[in-house]
Each structure stands twice: as structure tokens, then as C-alpha cells.
Amino acid sequence: MIERILIANRGEIAVRIIRTCKEMGIETVAIYSTADKDALHVQYATKAVCIGGPRSDESYLNMQRILSAACLTGCDAIHPGFGFLSENPAFARLVEQCGLIFIGPDADVIEMMGNKARAKETMIEAGVPVIPGSRGVVELDEAFQVARAIGFPVLIKARSGGGGRGMRVAEAEEDFIDAYTTARAEARTAFGDDGVYVEKVVQSAKHIEVQLLADHYGNVLHLFERDCSLQRRNQKIVEEAPCCCLPEKIREAMTADAVKASRYVGYNSVGTIEFLWDGAERYYFMEMNTRIQVEHTISEMITGIDLIKQQIRIADKKKCNLKQEDIRCLGHAIECRINAEDVSADFAPRPGHISFLNLPGGRGVRVDTAIYNGYDIPPYYDSMILKCITNGESRLEAIKKMRIALEELIVEGVPNNVEFLYVLMHEPEFIKGRFDTGYVDTFVQELKDNGTIV
Template structure:
């Protein structure tokens, strides 16, 4: 099937990003929207828009039947899920395929295997990719205690169906483990519909480094180098950069090769991300694979010159990747700052409300992905991410300086955002040096 029309099963900046890629490729775009998003930018910019339900995500963007009905009524022949919502729901990918539509992403069975974190570890092991010492899926709390005795404390209790930092609890003793297993199971059941958990050894002060991969249906698998995503708060990414600062070239090569090997092993198709933890000795360990486009894909686009969303659409249309591995270069340095409608001074409390004034930064090497405009109301029903500011420069020091300049220009009035946090981060010597790890924000005071 040749794709001519794409239903974008998402909202906000990522929906607008996909709509723009469709237009450049000559494809008709179909937006979907809830009651809360009737006047949203992605609705205005699409060629067609279909109402799918009430403001609650569960009654709109998370409703597979409503999305499939929108695809049928609009005449769309493909579905791009963006990230979040149903993007990694294998049952939805299968339903799209069963309806005779093209799924812009990997096959449903690949999503299912890599979405089960315990199963993904097994795939990585078969591909020769190192994994963090851990356990199989746990049948009971007693099994968890026995596994921890073998693995060694401290450990992390992790949701097998998890992602995005949800369903994870640390434990440093048997008593603590017995308590947090139940907590992790409850959160996992609520967030992912499964309470299955497993254990991993907790690495002290690791870096979180991920590799972007692309694969087509003609046997080509390439990597687009790595991103450092170690700046995290409660396991949620705050700032990302490419390439990873201070990464040994040999480790970079081994990590990128490992990501490609894993993608080949699982039969991957499309854009995906293989995530690793990197310890202080230069050893890296696979933790999970995200089977979708990532929030932080702009930094990879800035250092490689590739359009990852356009490549997703090409691959979904059956075309081979237009670039070989030796044609993909990493040039300069890029940073991305997630702008969330949250108040860093009030424990990052979400801050929905009206944006009364908005001034976006610009100039050389500055990119803002957003669907927000002055006068818009940020609804309380969805994720608090409202924009991504990304900067590029020939080297990291210049990128940091450009980030400072862009953040100083960025003005949002009416609701608190995380922009002040990012300004402070770029004044911190550890951040400037690029030596921060995933624990850095634990002791960072606003």
C-alpha cells in the first residue's frame, strides 16, 4: 500500500511535528482532538480534524475504538501514534494493522516483546548485549527476597510492562524490599494494566545514555549515535544532549553497535531507542527499548541533519532507508530543554491555566517544538510538557552558551514553567562540565 493520508493519533507539539512532516512529504494529515483541544494548533494545521471524545485522555486519546473510527471516517490509510498515549500499546498497533491500515512503527509483536522489560532483557542477552544483573518476573515477595540475595543490594523493583520511569522502587534491605514490591505492583497495575515486576541491581551514580536506531523492511539497520539523558527528576527526563559529553570513543562505538545488534535480533522496523546505563568504569548495560519516536529526538536531528519523523514515514511506506551507516555523521553538539507547565519552586506541581503572554527564542541554532500560543489554555488532563527548546552549536561549550541566551529570551506568562530551572542548571559547574549523573537533581535546590 502507498500511504497518502496519515491519522496522527496524538496531540500537542508531537502531533504538530508529524503533521508538518506529512505536509513536506505530500501526505494528507488528519488530526484528532478531544473537547479540551477543539481550538488546538494541531487541529488548525492538519488537513482534516476529527473529534474523538471528551477531555479525559481515557475517553479520547486513549480510546482505540474512537481512533480507529476516526481513521475510517476520514479515509486515512496510516496511523502515526507519536509518543505517549497508545504509541507503545501492541494491541492498538495490531488493531490498526487488522483494520487494513499502515502502522507507522514496528510490528505489534516487536512492541509486545520489547514492552515487556523482562522479555526485552532476554532479547538483549541473545543479541550479546550486556544487561544489568537482575531477575526474571517475580511470582511473590519471597521470590523477590531470594532474587535480591543473589543479585546483591541495592536493587530496583521495576514494572515488566513499564516505561517513562513509572513502577520503579529502590530497596536496600529485605524489609524495604518487602514493602516496595507491593507499592511498585500497585503503580504498575494503575499505569500499565499489569502488576508484574522484576528486580535489577541498582548501579551507583550511573549515566543514562540511549542510542537512536532506524531500520527498514529491506534489512538495513543503522544507528544515529547517542543521547545523554542523565538529567532526570524522579526518573523523568528534564534535559537531554547529543553527543554524550565525555563518552569514551570506544565505548560509544560498542554501545552503538550493541543497539544495532539488538534491533536486528528483534526484527525492528522504524525509529526506536535503545537505552543503557553507563557506570563509572565505562561499562554499559541495556535497560529498555522505546519502540516509538522519542521526546528528545530533536537533538539527534540537530547533530545528524536527519529528519527522523520523515524517515519513519518513508519506512512505513515500504521504502528503504536513504542513508547508509557510513553516511551518518555526528557534528557539533545539541541540548534540549523540556519546558513543562510545572512550578519547580512548589515541588514541580502542575500548573494548567491560560498563557497570557509568550515570547519564543530564535536566532542561529535555536529550535522550539511547541503547539502553544499566547491566549491558549493549558488543560489539566494531559502531560505537562508544552514545549521543547533545542539548541545546536559547533561544540558543547558554544551550545551551552547558546542555551543560556535562548533561555533568557524565552518568556511564558500566566503559568509557571520549568524555564527558571533550566536557567539555573546552565549556571551549575557540574552541568557545564557535563559530569552530572541520574542522581544530580536529587540534591539540587530551587
């Protein structure tokens, strides 16, 4: 039985995990870098251990120090959160070798699905539709031949990692070599792996993901879908659940394929299957995220299910206490990611001192954050400082609540994207649900052209 968990992460996800652990009567051990000595997760945990310097490789990516902290503090398990080591199969194996429980799927599954080219092959075997493209990693000459065969535009995509890095679009033949070499170089820098593959760009597509729960006893459930199409340069900024324009027959087929894919790979944790939907009759597997996701909050809001609690129970070898027919969609939820960034400087990260903070509240409003009045945002990590989530009986109600929440939200001391998101919440095309993965970049360009962003 899990009685003490080390949280191998920081920021709002660490705070989020600690809160659920407290509800479950589980003690927590926070790890922190020297830059995070005053962080909220350090103050909330049962115990806290400094494991190194401010850079991620000195602390949150240092497997040996994390494992030593877990063993020395008598932990039973490690929760990796998202990012950092959450999808690192080597870390998952080391956790188990130390006699600890890794709160996530088996290392072999993480490895299989983390390699995007291999994951695509696996989905073909499982009978799940995939985007036309290369059958795995390809060198330049073969990649060019594949691109010509499937037709431009094409996407060159790193087989490792995520977050939009190692991805480049070649609109035409003359763009291909530059896009290919740039994608490989970026992948090598970001992930230490420059393997890339090629796939067809699905025009005017929506990014839809299905939230899954799977235990060790063959039970696989879905918690409906999320629309994550509002992205800036392949980085999500707003998510909502469910997708407001997904036909019911597509929803049923997509969720069934997600469940089938999870069963095929022997998945046993919380996870997500991501699809591209062409807005009509076809959808395609993109990738599987073998961890809790940033936007898990909106799935929790529409179902009332604590995904972190379920993830811990599954890791503790408990049978899933839910049935598919018991999971209901309770209205609509939207999440906005609040970043410390300068919109007028091409959204460049801007860490600094929070001189004043006022958080929104009220019925159907949730805020997940680790910042507070007087907090100093370190320059070493992701620029996301807060997630604002609203829930309403209808999509329009959720949007209206989000507008009010963003009006109430005050973050002084650092530039941020609150005003930008507030404007987005009033855009007619957004309100109508008529947006795809390219919408935000076009919207930003329009704001620059009319002088709104200077």
C-alpha cells in the same frame, strides 16, 4: 503509497508530524478531544475530527473512535507519536486489521520489547549485556532472594509501561517489602499490570540511549547516542547529544550492540535502545523504546536527518536511503523540556491560561511547541508545554545558546520551570559533564536546603 495520515496524538508531537507530512506532500487528519478544540494541531491539519471527551480514555486512548475516524476520513496510515497508544501492540494489530498502515514497528516486536522482563531475556539471547537481576517477573519471596543474592541497593521495576512509574529503589533489606508492594501497586494503577522484576542498581550511572533506524530490508543504522542522565524522579528534563564524556571505544561497542539488538528482534522503524553506563568499562541494556521519542530532536540536530520523515518512509516499505558512513555528527545539541509546573510546590503540574508568550530564536535554536498567546493548557494531559533545543559546534557553544534562549523565553500566566533550567545551565558540575541519573534530585535538595526553592 501513503497519501493521508491520521495522527493519533496531540500537542507538540502532533504539530511536529504535521510539518513533516506537509513537506512530503501528505495530507493529515488530526484527532482531538473536547478539551483540545482550540489546539494548534487541530488548526494545522488538513482535516480534524473530535473523537470524545477531555479525559484520555474518552479520546486519545479510545482505539475504536480513533480507528473509525481514520476509516471515515480515508486515511492510509496512522502515526501514534509518543505516549498514549504508541507502544500498544493491540492497537498496532487493530490498525493493520483495518487495512491501514501503523507507522511504527510490527506489533509482535512492540509486544516483545514492551514487556521489560521479556525484553531483558531477549537481549541475553542476543548477547547484549544486561543488568544483573531476576530472570523475569518475580513474586515477593523470590524477589527478596534475588535482591539478597545480587546485593543492595536494588531496583523494583514494572515490566510494562515507562516514564518512571512502577519503579522503586530498596536501599537495604528493611526497605524491600515496602518498595516492592508500592511498585506493584503503582504499576497496577498506571498500566493495569502489576508484574515487577528486580535488578541491581548501577551506582553513579549515566543513562545513554542510541537512536536507531531500521527498514524492512535488513538495513539498521544508528544516529549516535544521547545522554539522558538529567532526570528528576526518573523523568528526563534535559537531554544532549552526543554524550560528552563517553570514550570512543565504549561508544563503538554500545552502538554496535544497539544495532545487533535491533537486527535480532527484526526491528523495522525508528526506535531507541537505552543503556546504563557505569562511567568506566561496563554498560547494560535497560529497555527498548519502540516509537519516536520526545528527545528525537537533538539527534536530528546533530545529524540533519528528519526522523519522522524516515519513519514514514519505512512504514511505506521504502528502502532506507541512508548508509552508516554517510551519517555524521555535526556538533552538539541540547534539549530542555519546559513544563507548566510549580517548582516551589515540588514541581506540581499547573495548567492554566497563557497570558503572554515569547519564543526564542536565532541560529542553532529550535522550539517545538503547540502553545500560543491566549492558549489554555488543559488539566488532563502531560505538563510539558514546550521543548527548547540548541545546536552548536561544541558543547559549550550549545550551552551558551541554551542560556540565551531561556533568557528570551517568556511564558506568563502559568508557573513553569524555565528559571530552574536556566540555573541548571550554569551549574559547574553540569558544565563539566560530571552528572549522573541522581544529580538533579541532589541539586533540587541543595536548592531547598539553601532556601532557593521555598
